[in-house]
Amino acid sequence: MNMRSQYRFLLCIIFFALVVIAFSSCGVYSFTGASIPAEAKTVSVQYFPNRAMLIEPTLSSIFTNILRDQFTGQTNLEMVDRNGDLAIEGEITDYKITPVAIQSDQTAAQNRLTIVINARFTNKYEPDKDFETKFTQFYDYASTDDLNSIKEQLIDELCTNLAQDVFDKAVINW
Numbered sequence: 515m516n517m518r519s520q521y522r523f524l525l526c527i528i529f530f531a532l533v534v535i536a537f538s539s540c541g542v543y544s545f546t547g548a549s550i551p552a553e554a555k556t557v558s559v560q561y562f563p564n565r566a567m568l569i570e571p572t573l574s575s576i577f578t579n580i581l582r583d584q585f586t587g588q589t590n591l592e593m594v595d596r597n598g599d600l601a602i603e604g605e606i607t608d609y610k611i612t613p614v615a616i617q618s619d620q621t622a623a624q625n626r627l628t629i630v631i632n633a634r635f636t637n638k639y640e641p642d643k644d645f646e647t648k649f650t651q652f653y654d655y656a657s658t659d660d661l662n663s664i665k666e667q668l669i670d671e672l673c674t675n676l677a678q679d680v681f682d683k684a685v686i687n688w
Contacts, residue, residue, distance in 0.1 A: 548589050548685040550600070551639040557591040558598030562631060566609040573606060576669060577631065581677040588681065602680065604633035607648065611661065614654055621657070627665075628652040629672045635684045647683060651675045 613622030
């Protein structure tokens with residue numbers, strides 16, 4: 515065998531060893547980095563009611579659907595209505611618009627849209643990974659922008675980021 519063949523052979527062995535180690539450890543891994551117990555087959559994501567003082571009518575359904583899509587799209591878990599092997603529930607605790615970047619004439623150059631959720635996660639097979647945590651996302655926009663014209667896009671973006679935060683805390687074990 516020449517040197518190049520030996521090098522390729524060594525790389526193949528290293529690659530094979532890494533694959534064996536990855537698939538023989540405790541959980542099932544996906545290319546998203548999710549670490550899910552091998553026994554887990556289902557996930558349930560309950561509707562997140564809006565308990566904020568300021569109610570945005572579509573916020574609960576938008577966030578809940580994005581979070582459900584996150585789990586079904588990035589794992590092999592089956593979505594069930596209740597009592598999943600992995601279960602998530604919670605509520606939207608804050609939705610607010612506040613002025614930021616106050617200028618010398620006491621007007622806001624920017625406003626901040628903030629969404630806060632409280633999420634509870636239970637893992638039937640690894641209860642040490644259960645949590646209850648508040649997650650916050652915000653977006654600053656120019657005070658000259660018409661909120662009604664950008665609100666839908668901002669809510670989608672913030673809900674997507676919040677869903678990613680919940681997903682990461684629940685099943686990404688970096």
